[in-house]
Amino acid sequence: MFEVTYKLSSCINRKKYKTENGALRAIWRWLIKNEHESYKLALLYAPHEDVRDYQTAEELPFEKVEDKVVDFYASNDWLKLRYLAFEKFGNQCSCCGNSPVNGAVLHVDHIKPRSQFPELAFDINNLQVLCGFCNLGKSNKFDTQWR
Structure with a gap:
C-alpha cells in the first residue's frame, strides 16, 4: 500500500493507493492542479523505502513526449x-x-x-x-x- 500526504499552505490531506504508479499519477495531477499555490508538497510513503517528496510535476519519473507528460x-x-x-x-x-x-x-x-x-x-x-x-x-x- 502506498500513502501520499498532500500539503498546501492551508491544509493537509492523506490518501492511500494500491500501486506506486497510481500514487505517482495522482501526485502529478494534484501538483498540476495546484501549480499556482505558493506552498505545496506531496510526500510518498512506499513500503520499505525512504519517503520521497515532490514539489513540482517535473520531479516525477515521467517522460516528456511532444510537450505532454x-x-x-x-x-x-x-x-x-x-x-x-x-x-x-x-x-x-x-x-x-x-x-x-x-x-x-x-x-x-x-x-x-x-x-x-x-x-x-x-x-x-x-x-x-x-x-x-x-x-x-x-x-x-x-x-x-x-x-
Whole structure:
C-alpha cells in the first residue's frame, strides 16, 4: 500500500493507493492542479523505502513526449519492448508457470528494478514475464531472474 500526504499552505490531506504508479499519477495531477499555490508538497510513503517528496510535476519519473507528460508504462517505446518480451520469453509466468489459460494476468517485469537501475529500463535482457502475483510478490526488492 502506498500513502501520499498532500500539503498546501492551508491544509493537509492523506490518501492511500494500491500501486506506486497510481500514487505517482495522482501526485502529478494534484501538483498540476495546484501549480499556482505558493506552498505545496506531496510526500510518498512506499513500503520499505525512504519517503520521497515532490514539489513540482517535473520531479516525477515521467517522460516528456511532444510537450505532454507520459507515464513510462504507457510510452510507445515501452509498449513495443513489452510486446517483444512476450515474443522472446513466451506467454507464461517464468516463476510459477501460470498463463492466461489458467486465468493469470501476465506482466513484463524488470529483473533489476527500474527504480534502482534506470539505465536498464529498455534492455530486453533485463526483462522477464511474470504473472501478477509473482511480480507483485517480487516487487522491487529482489532481482531474481526466473527465465
